[in-house]
Amino acid sequence: MIYLLVIILLFLAELIYFRIADKYNIIDKPNERSSHTQITLRGGGIIYWVAALLYVLFNPSENGWWFLLGITLMAGVSFWDDIKSLGQKTRLLFHLMAMTCAFYLANLFGIYPWWVVVMGYVVFIGIVNAYNFMDGINGITGLYTLAVLLPMMYVNNYIQTFTDNDFLVFPLLASVVFLFFNFRKRAKCFAGDVGSVSIAFWVVTLLLLLIIKTQNLVWIGFLLVYGVDSVCTILHRIYLKQNIMEAHRLHFYQILANERGMQHRLVSIIYFTVQLVCSSLIVTLYPIMGWWIFVILTATLVAAYGLKFRLMKISVIKNDFKTNNI
Template sequence: MYIEFVLIFLLSLVLIRVVRHYAPKVGLIDVPNGRSSHVSHTPCGAGIGFYLAVAVVLPLFHFESLAAHTWSLLAVFLVFLIGILDDHRDASPRTKFIVLIVSTLFLSFDGLVIDDIGTFFGQPVAFGWFSLSFTLFAVAGFTNALNLIDGLDGLAATVSIVILGTFFIVGYQHDDTFMMILSMAFIAALLAFLVFNWHPASIFMGDSGSLTLGFVISLLAIRSLEYLPTVSVLFIAALPILDTLIVMIRRKLSGRPVFSADRCHMHHILRHFFAEDTRRTVLFLGILQAIYSITGLQLDKEMDEGYLLILFILNLVLLYLSLGAMIRRQKRKC
């Protein structure tokens, strides 16, 4: 896999540079607003470059493995397309949700659907006819959660690399070629992207990147349920999930709409804590995600999911209280 890793990395470097050059001419520009961490107009759409690098190189080396998962790859492609549309002219939430419905349906054609989530306190939890609906809920939830943490230079890419690296290990441990090659390919592409996106960023991945990444990680997470406890997967992809849950809980408790926008995400609070040092904030969150991912790898599939879920909820409560203390100290309105 070394040759394709290097080729994807190099091709991503070239294509992202091309996208950066032409983005302003075709309207792929991120204009800063009150919630932005940047102050100048910045090209976006780097996801176009790193997705195309993966799509071009990977079939040259692993055509048979990819051909066995045609529906899944088509699903990723659809999400990528709606991401481009959103970068260019802001696709409506309804349009994006319809695409996620169709894409999740395509995943089910490849057998990637969440039928059950294990045994909780001795009681098996299966979804039966609602399996596809729950899968859509999980996929849409995580895809948007990853999109929400794309708020600092290098953050979404760094967290995604850690998560993808963990899924690569899972694939390696269980001889799952598809998991390994897909994880490896996007890690290579994201490392190239970080050359341009590390603070101060000269281009953003845009929704063409964040939505695609969120969907790919969701795909890998569902596949990994064959080998891991459900809560283990929650830990492996913990940071986007915990951040989204915490901001939604805080908004609900303060009487605001749970989907309203603000500057109360984990990365906003920690960046202020680190004296507005973006790089230190991203490195800290990357290390925190790595700790969660390593924890997820240690959990045994034979363990009762109920006790594991308590462990995850305790992490949620601890993080909620810690961030709450920082918010009060910063006199931040959240």
């Protein structure tokens, strides 16, 4: 019954936000680097913050309030950035403060050496930003989040309890509500930075709790598809001598959606399915194969990423052919 109430409240929060966004013209205008062509409301992912607030209200605890503070810092600076672009230093400062909240609730300080904590800041803030950069087509953020949360729920219930189940269910419900408005041929809204960064913070907090509880880094594989796409794309852009902090259209999903003309929802489903398969294989085979399953999956995804360059060449050839025949 409580979950039905949460869903209703999330729907109401989203509809109320639509009125606010429409009144104050909080929209996403397409440009040459966008994967969409129509003006759409931005910031619909704010319901991930609403879900966090509801979680804390229904499950009050000291750790819950630390989490709410962290996700509020993330959501606040991101929403501000959605409305008025901020400098990278300002965003980084807020991200550092937010991750400090996550580290505190996970009892990271005082247990691990300082260099592990520093590496934690670099890795987890990197994950948050990668999650944000991957948010570019209809459905991809919501569906991929489901592909991350569902295996985590399985681990929490059948392998190793690392958090209370509501901490996993609430973001899952928020994703379902968001997908109702976003997973369409013409999306009613986009997540915006406020949405993608907020759910990324929630995911990395859960991942941090799981890694610390099990003392095992293999669970990073629950983000393997995004990880391979992000790292390989960064390397590609460095090779091209591009500024990796600027917007672009070189992620594999962008090539599929923009250059190859594949439907956005189909690309999102592919990412969802591949990540779910990878996570399932890690959960099933890690006890048997150890880290070899992670290595094999990573190598397979890197090889699949290599197809991007072939697709880009084909697109260039087709464009040249069209140009020569005009």
